[in-house]
Amino acid sequence: MRSFYLTDVGRVRSHNEDSVTILKNQANEYLMVVADGMGGHRKGEVASSLVVTFLGKRFTEMGTLGTKIDAINWLKNILDEMNQLIIDYGNTHIDSSGLGTTVVIALVTNEFLIIGNVGDSSGYVIKNNKLHKVTRPHTLVNLLVEAGDLTEEEARNHPKKNVLLKALGSGEKAEPDVLDVDNDCDAVMLCSDGLTNMLTDEQIEKVLLDDTLELEEKIIKLIRKSNVRGGVDNVSIAYLERKGSETL
Numbered sequence: 001m002r003s004f005y006l007t008d009v010g011r012v013r014s015h016n017e018d019s020v021t022i023l024k025n026q027a028n029e030y031l032m033v034v035a036d037g038m039g040g041h042r043k044g045e046v047a048s049s050l051v052v053t054f055l056g057k058r059f060t061e062m063g064t065l066g067t068k069i070d071a072i073n074w075l076k077n078i079l080d081e082m083n084q085l086i087i088d089y090g091n092t093h094i095d096s097s098g099l100g101t102t103v104v105i106a107l108v109t110n111e112f113l114i115i116g117n118v119g120d121s122s123g124y125v126i127k128n129n130k131l132h133k134v135t136r137p138h139t140l141v142n143l144l145v146e147a148g149d150l151t152e153e154e155a156r157n158h159p160k161k162n163v164l165l166k167a168l169g170s171g172e173k174a175e176p177d178v179l180d181v182d183n184d185c186d187a188v189m190l191c192s193d194g195l196t197n198m199l200t201d202e203q204i205e206k207v208l209l210d211d212t213l214e215l216e217e218k219i220i221k222l223i224r225k226s227n228v229r230g231g232v233d234n235v236s237i238a239y240l241e242r243k244g245s246e247t248l
Contacts, residue, residue, distance in 0.1 A: 001030065001108075003240040004216045008223045010194060011231030017044030018192050018236040019052040027064035031055065032106040032238045034121050036192040038167065039099040047101035047169060050089065051082050055105070068112040072178055075107060075116045079174040086169035100169035104135060104190045108240060113181040113188065118174055119167045120193045124204075125185040126241075131205035134181050137193075138166035162193070187241035194233035198226040208239075215241060 009016040017037035024030050035051045037044030058078060065071040082103075090099040102119025115123040120137035136142060140163040144150040155161060166175055189208065196204075199222065207213070207221050219237050226235045 001240055001242055002215055003030070003032075003238070004219055005032075005236075005238040006219050006223060007234065007236040008227070008231075010234050011227050013232075013234055015045065016234045017048060018194070018234040019045070019048035020190075020192075020236040020238050021052050021056055022238050022240060023056050023059055025060055025062060025064065027109075029065050030106070030108040030240060031059040032108065032188065032190050032240060033103065034190040034192055034236050034238050035101045035103045035168075036119065036121050036194070036234070036236070037101040038164075039096060043093075043096045043099045044101065046089070046096070047086050047099050048103075050085060051101055051103055051168060054078075054082055054085060065107060065109060068114070068180065071107050071109075071112065071114050072180070075105065075114060075178055076174075076176065079103070079105075079116060079118065079168070079176050083168045083171070083174040090169060100167040102164070102167055102192070106188050106190055106238075106240075108188060111183070113183045113185070114178065115181050115188075115190075116176045116178040118176045119164055120162070122191055122193070122196050123179075123181075124189045124191075124201075125181060126187040126189070126205075126208060127182070127185040129209060131189075131201055131208060133201060134179055135177065138177075139164055161197075187239065189240075190238040192234060192236040194231075194235035195222060195226055195237060197233060198229045198231070198235075215239065 035048035037048035104117040104121040123135040
């Protein structure tokens with residue numbers, strides 16, 4: 001497998017509240033994480049960094065994720081632990097009101113692919129030369145779309161499109177979506193909404209399927225295109241693809 005991740009502050013924000021990583025454990029299993037922090041006085045970057053650091057430590061300490069059921073249970077438990085970690089940090093730091101973060105996580109092995117998310121960071125897979133979004137954003141606007149009260153186009157330009165219904169640190173439980181994703185795919189991409197708010201899925205797909213670009217060049221190009229279109233938010237991308245004919 002080949003992987004690459006990158007984060008960029010964008011063209012408007014003064015600092016970066018995103019955190020991103022890709023790690024491999026002793027069993028050649030992969031952890032991919034993108035977290036998009038929120039909160040005043042730079043506390044968003046504290047929340048996202050707490051999540052990525054905590055997750056990474058716990059993942060690398062394990063010899064293996066085990067079975068698919070083991071991995072799903074581990075992911076659900078670890079998200080609840082991280083949720084409490086952020087709440088505890090906010091309770092012990094008086095300047096951390098509103099501390100929180102979205103998170104999207106992928107657990108990638110030869111046997112299975114599990115994706116979990118809380119908030120509006122996104123998870124995608126590429127299969128049969130097509131980009132497929134597998135996560136759903138936990139936002140007010142998406143709830144209205146699912147209820148049939150807004151169209152996709154209306155949602156994209158809605159003034160409340162960034163109002164979150166879920167985030168780590170915002171409730172007693174993490175309440176993630178945990179998805180058992182078809183493992184027969186060519187690549188996995190996680191990203192913060194700094195990418196998806198600037199580029200359509202079709203625009204992202206066009207770059208990722210460009211055979212003239214190396215893996216790293218694709219991610220750099222996506223971030224540059226986001227910035228050209230305004231770069232109003234931090235942008236983070238984690239991308240993993242298989243080599244040759246191996247399956248993920």
